[in-house]
Amino acid sequence: MSFSQPDALNLIDGRWLSAAGGATSESLDPATGRRLGAFADSGAEDALAAIDAARRAFESPGWAQNPRLRQMALLRWADALQSQAEALAQLLMRENGKVLAQARAEMAGAISEIRYYAGLARHIPGSALEVEPGVFSTMLKEPAGVAGIIVPWNAPVVLLIRSLAPALAAGCTAVVKPAPQTALISAAVLRALHEVPDLPAGVLNLVCESGHAAAEALVASAQVDVISFTGSNGTGQRIMAAAAPTMKKLSLELGGKSSCLVFEDADVDRVAPLLAGAATVISGQQCTAARRVLVHASRYEEMKAALAAAMSALRVGAGDAPGVHLGPLIDAHSARQVQARIQAAMDAADEVLLRGGCTGGAFVTPTLVAHRDTHAFFVQEEIFGPLVVLERFEDERQAVARANHSEFGLSASVWTVDGARAWRIARALRNGTVWINDHNKLFAEAETGGYRKSGIGRLHGYDALVDFTEIKHIYQNAGVV
Numbered sequence: 001m002s003f004s005q006p007d008a009l010n011l012i013d014g015r016w017l018s019a020a021g022g023a024t025s026e027s028l029d030p031a032t033g034r035r036l037g038a039f040a041d042s043g044a045e046d047a048l049a050a051i052d053a054a055r056r057a058f059e060s061p062g063w064a065q066n067p068r069l070r071q072m073a074l075l076r077w078a079d080a081l082q083s084q085a086e087a088l089a090q091l092l093m094r095e096n097g098k099v100l101a102q103a104r105a106e107m108a109g110a111i112s113e114i115r116y117y118a119g120l121a122r123h124i125p126g127s128a129l130e131v132e133p134g135v136f137s138t139m140l141k142e143p144a145g146v147a148g149i150i151v152p153w154n155a156p157v158v159l160l161i162r163s164l165a166p167a168l169a170a171g172c173t174a175v176v177k178p179a180p181q182t183a184l185i186s187a188a189v190l191r192a193l194h195e196v197p198d199l200p201a202g203v204l205n206l207v208c209e210s211g212h213a214a215a216e217a218l219v220a221s222a223q224v225d226v227i228s229f230t231g232s233n234g235t236g237q238r239i240m241a242a243a244a245p246t247m248k249k250l251s252l253e254l255g256g257k258s259s260c261l262v263f264e265d266a267d268v269d270r271v272a273p274l275l276a277g278a279a280t281v282i283s284g285q286q287c288t289a290a291r292r293v294l295v296h297a298s299r300y301e302e303m304k305a306a307l308a309a310a311m312s313a314l315r316v317g318a319g320d321a322p323g324v325h326l327g328p329l330i331d332a333h334s335a336r337q338v339q340a341r342i343q344a345a346m347d348a349a350d351e352v353l354l355r356g357g358c359t360g361g362a363f364v365t366p367t368l369v370a371h372r373d374t375h376a377f378f379v380q381e382e383i384f385g386p387l388v389v390l391e392r393f394e395d396e397r398q399a400v401a402r403a404n405h406s407e408f409g410l411s412a413s414v415w416t417v418d419g420a421r422a423w424r425i426a427r428a429l430r431n432g433t434v435w436i437n438d439h440n441k442l443f444a445e446a447e448t449g450g451y452r453k454s455g456i457g458r459l460h461g462y463d464a465l466v467d468f469t470e471i472k473h474i475y476q477n478a479g480v481v
Contacts, residue, residue, distance in 0.1 A: 008039035008187035013053035014201025020045040030097035030328040030362040031318040039183035039208040047214035050205035054173040057202030064171040074118035080192040093319040097328040110161040116444035117165035134480040143171030145225030148218035153179035163228040170468040251457035251467040256410025259403035263416040264296040272306035278439035284386035288411040300392040328362035335362040338385035345378035409451030413439040
């Protein structure tokens with residue numbers, strides 16, 4: 001496929017189409033502000049047409065009841081993406097702004113995840129019980145139906161695939177609604193699946209928009225059986241409310257405020273650069289990014305200096321510039337909003353250890369503050385940019401209490417050479433993922449998701465299939481001889 005003019009049309013019932021009203025919007029490079037291409041700017045009419053196509057495709061047993069076809073479609077999709085991986089990574093870097101190395105890693109992780117679910121497509125077993133003599137209860141795991149997948153812009157390829165791949169493996173059909181900021185890369189990735197031989201029309205549908213009408217139609221429609229959404233807690237709450245009348249299944253990952261607990265036996269000089277990298281991945285625009293660093297009092301002053309030095313050494317620039325660690329934020333508007341919250345945090349913090357700021361356009365340099373009160377807005381609020389809050393603790397109990405004082409519960413990390421302590425703390429933390437002596441390690445085989453306001457359901461791993469399947473009990477009294 002060509003990337004010379006990567007415009008994104010809608011894909012509905014196997015055909016690439018303009019928006020019903022013919023409207024388009026531009027996609028811009030956040031590093032330069034230059035136009036990359038255009039996407040179909042759709043509304044509810046296009047979404048309803050895509051839903052109808054997905055429903056027709058689901059009701060045909062040729063997809064929902066054919067696991068071998070589903071496996072081969074996924075494997076061929078992965079192969080097609082592999083052959084285009086560098087061109088896709090370049091497009092991802094330009095449209096999202098992330099550093100090229102991170103874009104390449106995202107493509108590699110996404111391709112790996114497709115292959116993982118291709119393997120599971122042929123192994124979704126049920127169970128059978130003889131509950132009385134000659135009386136059998138058989139439990140089948142069936143595809144849930146039509147899945148509406150609403151994708152964010154921060155990791156648009158892997159976050160699309162971690163929902164779409166298990167949905168397709170389970171036998172669902174799908175309507176994808178990408179973020180407008182990354183519509184081009186979303187369409188390019190899905191074009192590779194659309195071009196797979198023998199993929200039935202309507203199994204895969206794509207509807208682009210700059211607004212919310214298409215997404216709202218997906219959430220409200222009784223013909224959509226599952227909504228998979230990654231994004232803010234506020235939007236997730238609105239989706240839950242809008243989906244309530246149809247009682248559809250929901251898979252929601254809604255953000256986090258990850259704490260990193262550094263104990264007195266940790267090597268601060270080694271840990272500080274790792275935490276700086278974990279805090280600024282995708283320029284701090286990742287829900288599992290390190291946001292709070294809690295340090296034992298005996299190493300607190302040492303960590304102050306080491307983390308400030310590590311963060312100040314990070315270079316900000318265009319994603320393809322040599323030696324760059326942070327690219328731009330997704331757009332200039334987001335950069336201004338994020339910087340306003342960071343400035344408010346610096347104004348209120350006990351101590352500012354590294355003062356960051358906007359350097360023009362969508363670029364924001366890292367900020368490090370130290371603060372004691374865990375009730376502070378910048379300790380509790382997910383500020384989607386390169387801000388880190390440093391805190392101190394006296395003992396294990398206080399460390400856990402401070403870290404657990406949060407409405408979120410997505411991820412955390414523990415840094416210690418004491419193996420028993422690492423497990424003790426990990427068990428006490430109220431988070432869906434806890435890393436030991438590392439941070440931001442995500443892969444296809446291990447489920448991720450959050451406690452509390454970080455969402456419901458799990459993605460990645462075998463349990464991701466739960467959100468896209470239903471269990472059917474079939475009873476039969478066959479009698480005995």
